[in-house]
Amino acid sequence: MRTLPRAARLYVCAVIAAGVGLCAVAAARTAISWRDLAILALLFWIADSALVDTRLRFFSVSSGFPLALAAVLLLDPWGAALLCMVGAATYAKGRPWFKRLFNGAQMALSGCCAAALCHLVPGAAGIGFGDARFPQVLPSIVIAGMAFFIVNNFLVAYVIKLSTRVSLISVWWGGAGEIAVSSLGYGFLGLIMAVLWRGGVGPVAGLLVLAPMLIARWAFQQYGEQHKAYEATVASLIRAVETKDRYTRGHSERVAKASVMLAQQLGMREDRIEMLRYAGMLHDVGKLGVPTKLLQKTGPLDDDEFAAIRMHPSRGFDMVNGISFLDEAMLGIRHHHERVDGLGYPDGLVGDEIPSFARIIAVADAFDSMTSTRSYRSARTVVAAVDELRRWAGTQFDAAMVEALIVAVEANGWDANINVTDDAADPAATAFRDHDDPTGELAAAFSAHSYSMRAEVS
Amino acid sequence: MATLVGAARVLDRANAATRVLVVGVAVIGVAALAGSLHAGVVRLDVAATFAALVAVGELAPVRLPGDRLSAPIASAGALGYAMLFDVGGAPVAQSAAQVVWVVAFGCAAGCMVQRAAGRRPPLAFAARRVVAAGVAAVAFRLATPHGLTTLRFAQFKEELRWVALLMVAIVALTAIVDMMLAAALRLRARAAAFGWTVRDEISATAGLWTAIGATGVLTALATPSMRLYALPIFCVPLLLTQFAFRRYAAIRTTYRQTIQSLSRVTEVGGYVEAGHAQRVSVLAVEVGRELGLTENEIAELEYAALLHDIGQLSLTDPIPGGSTLVVAPAERRRVAELGADIIKTTGVLDHVAEIVARQADPYRRHREAPDHTLPIESRIIKVVSAYDDLVGIARGAETRADALERLRLGMAYEYDPQVVDMLARVVTKAAASGTATPKATAAESAGPATRTAAAGGFAVAPIDGSRQISV
Numbered sequence: 037m038r039t040l041p042r043a044a045r046l047y048v049c050a051v052i053a054a055g056v057g058l059c060a061v062a063a064a065r066t067a068i069s070w071r072d073l074a075i076l077a078l079l080f081w082i083a084d085s086a087l088v089d090t091r092l093r094f095f096s097v098s099s100g101f102p103l104a105l106a107a108v109l110l111l112d113p114w115g116a117a118l119l120c121m122v123g124a125a126t127y128a129k130g131r132p133w134f135k136r137l138f139n140g141a142q143m144a145l146s147g148c149c150a151a152a153l154c155h156l157v158p159g160a161a162g163i164g165f166g167d168a169r170f171p172q173v174l175p176s177i178v179i180a181g182m183a184f185f186i187v188n189n190f191l192v193a194y195v196i197k198l199s200t201r202v203s204l205i206s207v208w209w210g211g212a213g214e215i216a217v218s219s220l221g222y223g224f225l226g227l228i229m230a231v232l233w234r235g236g237v238g239p240v241a242g243l244l245v246l247a248p249m250l251i252a253r254w255a256f257q258q259y260g261e262q263h264k265a266y267e268a269t270v271a272s273l274i275r276a277v278e279t280k281d282r283y284t285r286g287h288s289e290r291v292a293k294a295s296v297m298l299a300q301q302l303g304m305r306e307d308r309i310e311m312l313r314y315a316g317m318l319h320d321v322g323k324l325g326v327p328t329k330l331l332q333k334t335g336p337l338d339d340d341e342f343a344a345i346r347m348h349p350s351r352g353f354d355m356v357n358g359i360s361f362l363d364e365a366m367l368g369i370r371h372h373h374e375r376v377d378g379l380g381y382p383d384g385l386v387g388d389e390i391p392s393f394a395r396i397i398a399v400a401d402a403f404d405s406m407t408s409t410r411s412y413r414s415a416r417t418v419v420a421a422v423d424e425l426r427r428w429a430g431t432q433f434d435a436a437m438v439e440a441l442i443v444a445v446e447a448n449g450w451d452a453n454i455n456v457t458d459d460a461a462d463p464a465a466t467a468f469r470d471h472d473d474p475t476g477e478l479a480a481a482f483s484a485h486s487y488s489m490r491a492e493v494s
Numbered sequence: 495m496a497t498l499v500g501a502a503r504v505l506d507r508a509n510a511a512t513r514v515l516v517v518g519v520a521v522i523g524v525a526a527l528a529g530s531l532h533a534g535v536v537r538l539d540v541a542a543t544f545a546a547l548v549a550v551g552e553l554a555p556v557r558l559p560g561d562r563l564s565a566p567i568a569s570a571g572a573l574g575y576a577m578l579f580d581v582g583g584a585p586v587a588q589s590a591a592q593v594v595w596v597v598a599f600g601c602a603a604g605c606m607v608q609r610a611a612g613r614r615p616p617l618a619f620a621a622r623r624v625v626a627a628g629v630a631a632v633a634f635r636l637a638t639p640h641g642l643t644t645l646r647f648a649q650f651k652e653e654l655r656w657v658a659l660l661m662v663a664i665v666a667l668t669a670i671v672d673m674m675l676a677a678a679l680r681l682r683a684r685a686a687a688f689g690w691t692v693r694d695e696i697s698a699t700a701g702l703w704t705a706i707g708a709t710g711v712l713t714a715l716a717t718p719s720m721r722l723y724a725l726p727i728f729c730v731p732l733l734l735t736q737f738a739f740r741r742y743a744a745i746r747t748t749y750r751q752t753i754q755s756l757s758r759v760t761e762v763g764g765y766v767e768a769g770h771a772q773r774v775s776v777l778a779v780e781v782g783r784e785l786g787l788t789e790n791e792i793a794e795l796e797y798a799a800l801l802h803d804i805g806q807l808s809l810t811d812p813i814p815g816g817s818t819l820v821v822a823p824a825e826r827r828r829v830a831e832l833g834a835d836i837i838k839t840t841g842v843l844d845h846v847a848e849i850v851a852r853q854a855d856p857y858r859r860h861r862e863a864p865d866h867t868l869p870i871e872s873r874i875i876k877v878v879s880a881y882d883d884l885v886g887i888a889r890g891a892e893t894r895a896d897a898l899e900r901l902r903l904g905m906a907y908e909y910d911p912q913v914v915d916m917l918a919r920v921v922t923k924a925a926a927s928g929t930a931t932p933k934a935t936a937a938e939s940a941g942p943a944t945r946t947a948a949a950g951g952f953a954v955a956p957i958d959g960s961r962q963i964s965v
Contacts, residue, residue, distance in 0.1 A: 170582075171723045218737070221730045228712055228727065231719050236654035241715075244658070247708035248735045251701050255738035262745045265842035266752065272839040273756045276807055324762045355758055359751040361744065 044198035048138050051191060055141020058148055059121045062114035073119055076107050079242040080123030083249065099249055100124065101219045103242075104147050105181055105226030110233060113151035120147035142191040150184035181223045189216065206303070222249050274317055277324060284320075287404060292316030294400035294450075298437060301444040308364070315365035315393050316400060319372050322352025346381045349373050368393025372401060375432045387434075395434040399425065399441050402433070407452035418450050511679050512618045519621040522628075523598030526591040536588040540581055543722050545600040547571035547729075552604020552620060556736050557743045559698045560789035562676075563616045565623070566706050566736050567729055568604065572597040572627035573668065573710025574717075574728075577634045577661050582721035593631035598624045618679060622672055630668045630710075637664065658715055665707035673699065694788040705735045750796070757800035765806040770882055775799035778871075778878045780920045781913060785870065795871040798849035802875050805833025805850070826854040849875065857910045864910075873910040877901060877917055880909070894921055 040048065083099040100123050107119040125140025154176065193204045208216075225245045232241035274288045295316040299309045337345070353370035356362055371385060371394035378386035406421040416424070422442050429435040535541065551568030558564055576593045578586055588596075601623055605615035637660055676699075677691040709732050716724040757771040778799040782792050806829055834851030837843050852872040858864040884897035898921070901914050 170720050174723070218734050221734045224727050224730045228716055228720075228724075232658075232712070232715055235715075235719055237658045237715060238655050240655055240658045241712075244662070244708045244712050244715075248705040248731050251705040252731075252735035252738040254701055255735070255742045259738065259742040259745055262742065262749060265840070266745060266749045268842050269749070269840045270752060270756075272836065272841075273759075273804075275839065276804065276836040277759055321756075321759070322762075324759045351762065355762060356752075356755050358755050359748060361748045361751075 040199050044195060047195060047198050048134060051145070051195075052134070052137045052141045055117075055121060055144045056137075058117050058141075058144055062117045062144075062148070066112060066114035066118065068111045068115035072110070073115060073122075075239045075242070076103065076110070076119050077122045079103055079239070079246065080107075080119065083246055084123065099222075099246075099253060100143075101185075102222050102224075102226035102229065102245065102249065104143060105150070105184060105223050106229040106233065106242075106245075108147055108151040108154055108180055108184060109177065109227065109230035111151065113148045113155060116151035117144040117148035120144045138195070142188060145191065146184045146187040149187050150180045153183050154180040177227055181220065181226070185216065185220060185223070225249060270314070270317055274321070277321065284408075287408065288317050288320060290404045290408075291319060291397065291400045294403055294441065294445075295396050297444040297448055298396050298400060298441045301440040301447075302437075311363065311365045312368065312393055312396060314362060315368035316397055318352065318356055318362075318365070319369050319397050319401065320348065320352065321355055321369070322348040322350065324351075324355075346373075350382045364391070364393055367391040368397050370394070372397040374398070376434050377431045380432075390434075395437050399433050399437045402428075403441060403445075404452075407450065415452060418445060418452065515625075515675075515679065516617045516621045519598065519624045523595050523602075523624065526598070527595040530589060530592040530595055533589065533591075536592060537581070537586050540578070540586055540722065541575075541588065541592065541596045543725065544571055544575040544578075545596050545603070547725055548575075548597055548600025548623075549603040549607070552601055553607060554733075554736065555616065555619075556702070556739045558702065558739070559746065560694070560792070562698055563619045564699065564702055564706075564739075565604075565616075565619070566702060566709075566732050568601065568620075569623055569626065569706045570709035570713065570728070570732055571725070572600070572623055573630050573665060573707065574713030574725075576627045576631035577664065577710065577714035578717060579714065580718040583718060590628065590631040590635055594624060594628045597627040622675055625675060626668050626672045629671050630664055633664045633667055634661070654715070658711065661711040661714060662707070665711055669700075669703045669707060672703075690786055690788060698789055702735075702739060705732065750793075753797050753800050757804070760803050760806050766803050767886065770879075771800050771803060773882050774802065774875065774879050777882065777917070777920065778874050780924075781874050781878060781916045782871070784916045784920060785874070785913070787870070791871065794843075794846050794849065795874060797843065798846045798853075798871055799875050799878070801833065801837055801846065802850050802853055802879060803829070803833065804836050805829040805831065807836070808832040823854065823856075830854040845869075848872075853879070856908050858907055870910075870913075873913050877909050877913045880904075881917060881921075891925065894925065 080100045080103040083103050103123065104116070104120050108116045111119065120143035121140040123140075124143040125136050193208065196202060197204055225248070229241050229245040232245075233239070235241075237244075271289060275285070278285050278288065292313045293316075296309055296313050299312050304312070349370050349372055353366055356366055356369060359366075368391060371380075371383065371390050374380035374383065374385045374390045374394055375398075376387050376390065376395070378384050380390075403421055403425060406416045406424060407418055409415045422445070425433060425438045425442070429438040548568045548571045551565050551571055553565075554567060555563045555565045572593075575588075575596060576590075578588070580586060601620035605617060605620055608615045673692060673695045677688060677695045680695070681688060681691050709728055713724055713728050716728070720727065754772065754775075757775075760766045760771065761768050775796050779792055779796050782795045787795060830851055830853050834847040837847040837850055849869050849871040852868055853875045855865065855868055855872065855876075857868070857873060857876075881897050881901060884900060885893050898914070898918050901909055901917070
């Protein structure tokens with residue numbers, strides 16, 4: 037609680053006070069059967085225990101929504117408020133007390149609003165078995181569900197905004213939208229449950245209704261686990277590929293990190309950011325196809341050797357071509373050595389022709405490479421690297437991307453890879469030039485070529 | 495591509511039972527239609543709605559582990575219709591025969607649309623759906639001999655919770671029958687036990703079956719009050735559930751594609767012959783299936799096969815030609831262990847790491863009993879990798895026979911005889927069906943590398959004299 041900003045604390049207290057007050061009144065005035073309330077609360081609790089880590093940044097999603105909606109349809113507004121409060125607040129799983137109370141309170145407020153609305157519309161409440169009013173009552177039920185949903189979302193999004201200063205809209209785009217649609221869909225289960233419960237099936241209806249939802253949660257969990265496994269596997273295989281050269285160890289992961297920072301600064305959508313992270317991880321995978329002796333060569337390269345090195349982005353692209361989900365990321369890999377002035381490779385694209393993923397990776401790539409220790413020079417400071425990036429903005433790099441990265445680094449800091457203290461590899465292997473460093477020493481060797489060529493020499 | 499076609503042909507060949515099922519269901523469907531027309535069709539409007547639901551559901555399948563196609567909405571609709579007894583307070587008494595033909599009609603329509611769209615209709619899965627609907631319909635009618643619909647609506651309400659439980663039991667029974675049927679269809683070689691296959695089927699489909707079954711029961715229970723409006727309302731949550739399963743399927747595919755792509759780093763880096771990992775994985779999976787490995791085991795076998803040479807990345811100098819067959823056993827073991835170390839760092843593929851670590855171990859040591867702690871997957875990879883090293887991209891029947899003969903020579907100690915037998919079956923079958931053993935899908939332009947006499951556990955000489963160094 038203390039970690040929250042003042043405004044957020046006040047807001048949380050106000051919502052809790054309103055919710056608890058409402059429930060106190062409700063307990064005194066409600067006419068519902070306590071047995072029904074207990075059974076519904078138990079079902080709510082079962083649904084909630086399938087709470088899923090949605091990998092969203094700010095909030096998790098309760099499976100209790102259909103149950104709450106069923107209560108809205110089955111009970112009076114007071115009863116709905118009580119159920120929501122009891123259901124959301126008793127569910128623990130290591131959450132601080134104020135979060136539980138806040139969740140209970142906001143659910144109680146939303147439930148009460150929805151139920152009140154439902155009772156205002158004639159015929160919506162008390163829908164039951166063999167009901168001739170179906171489907172005429174459907175619109176009002178949908179309205180009640182929407183009301184529940186909107187109040188609930190607003191109350192939650194607002195506390196996120198107050199405590200993290202992230203706007204309501206980006207909270208919505210950060211995944212809330214997707215969750216919203218799916219929980220609205222599951223809301224229909226609440227309707228079905230209410231109908232069957234009234235119709236004489238009783239609590240068994242609750243269990244039947246929960247099944248599809250719990251199974252979906254299970255699948256999402258499996259998905260999450262596979263996803264984690266996938267990330268771990270990609271990361272460690274990339275690391276294995278990098279073991280060839282101790283100076284670039286961890287480079288791919290840091291490029292991925294810098295690209296993500298940059299993209300977040302640009303306000304890119306979460307799913308694209310994820311894709312970008314993979315592109316960053318895999319951007320140099322084609323280097324495997326370049327003969328090691330070329331990568332390690334210290335003297336000037338002839339045109340053929342040069343061409344071989346310039347192959348690596350397209351080779352990388354060919355390699356990951358089989359991974360269909362990468363999609364946009366593949367272009368990021370292919371074009372990460374293009375320059376906005378058109379002097380890059382492999383296709384010599386100009387300006388906006390270069391996919392935005394590639395423009396981002398190019399900047400992140402150069403930045404990491406400059407702030408890392410290399411065999412032929414020590415790491416630059418972040419400040420020096422930033423100056424260098426600015427210098428090439430508009431020719432080699434997209435100026436907007438450079439600025440975004442600079443802002444992101446200033447805001448979040450940068451954990452540069454300065455110390456290469458691991459095993460001492462043999463000198464031959466370490467005489468390796470960094471093809472990502474725009475200020476690489478090999479510039480001198482290629483003064484005859486344009487700058488573009490010099491920058492890419494490995 | 496040729497590989498896939500070949501594999502599909504092999505599968506077709508092994509599953510003559512599938513064809514019997516599809517034809518049988520078609521015949522039964524027609525017979526049911528005839529009988530039902532004779533007796534009179536009950537509530538054609540309801541029948542048409544459910545048939546349409548099944549047909550639409552058929553168009554939205556979801557892929558479960560092990561290439562199992564499920565169409566949750568079609569299945570739930572079929573089950574719902576099998577146990578449907580009342581729509582909006584008016585009793586509906588369709589016969590089991592009517593249920594069968596209505597569902598069969600829906601499935602057939604869905605399959606035809608898919609075919610018109612150029613997709614391969616999942617006939618076996620559709621046929622199983624019809625069987626499941628038939629089982630549920632018959633069981634429901636047997637369990638309620640006097641018919642639920644003879645009761646007056648008001649009386650009936652009292653019994654509804656028991657009806658709900660009865661329906662749950664019937665769905666459970668149907669699920670079991672369906673899983674047994676699926677297992678029987680998948681049962682292939684002699685080595686695969688029926689029990690294993692059933693267990694595998696349960697672990698792959700029980701989750702989605704629960705959701706489907708619950709939705710079917712709810713549909714039948716809710717139509718009295720919600721009428722046929724219940725159907726679209728039920729579709730929404732089930733679609734969302736299906737969406738979750740799709741995401742799960744998508745990440746599994748991605749995982750596999752990524753391992754496939756990354757397995758090529760050893761080839762691109764010049765450590766192994768182009769396409770080796772890919773060919774070994776395709777063959778190993780085939781052999782694994784013949785040996786009756788479960789779906790999880792197959793997945794791990796595939797990953798291990800793809801990554802079995804990754805340890806070579808840690809070597810300072812590539813082994814000439816990349817074949818681990820031509821180096822000393824100690825060196826081979828070192829490559830295996832280096833590879834396992836790399837895989838272990840993922841933290842999630844421990845068993846894959848173990849398979850890779852032990853791929854170089856002989857089947858049994860001199861004068862010892864076979865090593866039972868050696869994972870079957872390691873034995874498969876050892877045999878298949880050696881076979882691919884021997885055959886390379888040469889595809890003649892003679893080369894194949896030679897390679898198999900050489901492996902048989904090593905059977906006493908080096909190679910597991912059962913695995914070698916299975917491999918012989920797989921490659922012979924594939925050759926007989928007109929396609930060669932799996933070919934490299936990766937760039938084959940790098941050309942084969944030469945092989946010299948081995949210093950390994952047993953001698954291997956290059957078979958195909960025409961294969962010269964081209965790297």
